[in-house]
Amino acid sequence: xxxMTTIFYFFGAIxxxxxxxxxxxxxxxxxxxxxxLSFFSVAGIYxxxxxSFIGVTQLLIYVGGILILMVFGLMLTTKLNGKALVTENxxxxxxxxxxxxxxxxxxxxxxxxxxxxxxxxxxxxxxxxVEFIGINLMSNYLIPFEIAAxxxxxxxIGAAVISEKRKEKQx
Amino acid sequence: xxxxxxxLIIGISLFSIGLTTxxxxxxxxxxxLGIELMLNGANVNLIGFSTNDPQIQGQIFSLFVIxxxxxxxxxxxxxxxxxxxxxxxxxxxxxxxxxx
Amino acid sequence: xxxxxASFGEILIYLIGGxxxxxGGLFTAWIIRPKRPNEEKLTTYESGEDxxxxxxxxVNIRFYVIALIFLLFEVEIVFLFPWATVFGREELIxxxxxxxxxxxxxxxxxxxxxxxxxxxYAWRKGxxxxxxxxxxxxxxxxxxxxxKYNAINHKYSKFTSEQPKK
Numbered sequence: 001x002x003x004m005t006t007i008f009y010f011f012g013a014i015x016x017x018x019x020x021x022x023x024x025x026x027x028x029x030x031x032x033x034x035x036x037l038s039f040f041s042v043a044g045i046y047x048x049x050x051x052s053f054i055g056v057t058q059l060l061i062y063v064g065g066i067l068i069l070m071v072f073g074l075m076l077t078t079k080l081n082g083k084a085l086v087t088e089n090x091x092x093x094x095x096x097x098x099x100x101x102x103x104x105x106x107x108x109x110x111x112x113x114x115x116x117x118x119x120x121x122x123x124x125x126x127x128x129x130v131e132f133i134g135i136n137l138m139s140n141y142l143i144p145f146e147i148a149a150x151x152x153x154x155x156x157i158g159a160a161v162i163s164e165k166r167k168e169k170q171x
Numbered sequence: 172x173x174x175x176x177x178x179l180i181i182g183i184s185l186f187s188i189g190l191t192t193x194x195x196x197x198x199x200x201x202x203x204l205g206i207e208l209m210l211n212g213a214n215v216n217l218i219g220f221s222t223n224d225p226q227i228q229g230q231i232f233s234l235f236v237i238x239x240x241x242x243x244x245x246x247x248x249x250x251x252x253x254x255x256x257x258x259x260x261x262x263x264x265x266x267x268x269x270x271x
Numbered sequence: 272x273x274x275x276x277a278s279f280g281e282i283l284i285y286l287i288g289g290x291x292x293x294x295g296g297l298f299t300a301w302i303i304r305p306k307r308p309n310e311e312k313l314t315t316y317e318s319g320e321d322x323x324x325x326x327x328x329x330v331n332i333r334f335y336v337i338a339l340i341f342l343l344f345e346v347e348i349v350f351l352f353p354w355a356t357v358f359g360r361e362e363l364i365x366x367x368x369x370x371x372x373x374x375x376x377x378x379x380x381x382x383x384x385x386x387x388x389x390x391x392y393a394w395r396k397g398x399x400x401x402x403x404x405x406x407x408x409x410x411x412x413x414x415x416x417x418x419k420y421n422a423i424n425h426k427y428s429k430f431t432s433e434q435p436k437k
Contacts, residue, residue: 022204
């Protein structure tokens, strides 16, 4: 076991433990911060998987953007009674059952029955992934790239219209 | 040596935890957190598979997944905020009428 | 292991160093400090205002729209970054007879234009406008007329000595 694997296990343990913490905590704000920890260590896993650009993107968009938005949404949907914001659980049995069954079936397949030998190849990854992604975005993935812009535009307009103050309907 | 199985185990752990969170939590924000966890699990899988791919299609695909997740979170949170302003609750099972 | 991943190891070392230094400082302070709390020391601002209400305040929904636009342009930056490393590459431009640079530049301008439409929409619809409090002019009329005040101000201002004599 070399040090790369050790770091991978470290990040993986942080990811899974903080995700489990989201499942078990009742405080919604604690859940949000645990999710931040989880995203951080997922970024570390991306970097260990030779995808450093995706790792940095994860930090930028998830940790810096989506979580900020989540905290805003949290603060917009709280009652101001000065107590900690807690949530309740429902469907506990079916949820835990489904998650456990899903996890055990898939991990059984991955560890014992699936054969990934065909994927093992001695092909080398591109030397500079950022440049590779840039060239591909401008050539092979040009249409998805522009459609992503349109999707973001539609999401912005839709969200702004939905969350707008409608005074005449409130009264 | 980090093998593909390592990535896949992390991916399915995140996915199943996210699935359980979506099912058992009452607060709508926590349901959204569960969805983000599931998307992250899928992304970890993509990154794991793209470690063997000289075209790194998995990385580019997960880049688009992150962008779509951003759009999804934006719209979903806007809906949650609207529902809160209308029904004065953010629990997912309390608003029972569709007519606004 | 590629070079890029190895260079992230330095970042990891920085992170570990930061955590060790901060927690070491806090731990040392926790060991050697005297702990004699009293009520005045435990207030939020020891020699300032006492805070009213809880730390949870209702946020104005306009912050949400601002955060939304921020997220949109953050995604734009993520796409701009790999584009910026390749769009001026000489060998690519020569290989495509000068077409590469123009295609890359125009595509990125189309991308930015589409995103800027969203900003323009939010701006035009007034989502960026802040609710300003209206300032009502007071209709109080004092017994001293305004000219007297102005005369006194003028008399004691810095430039009094330079004024022409009457």
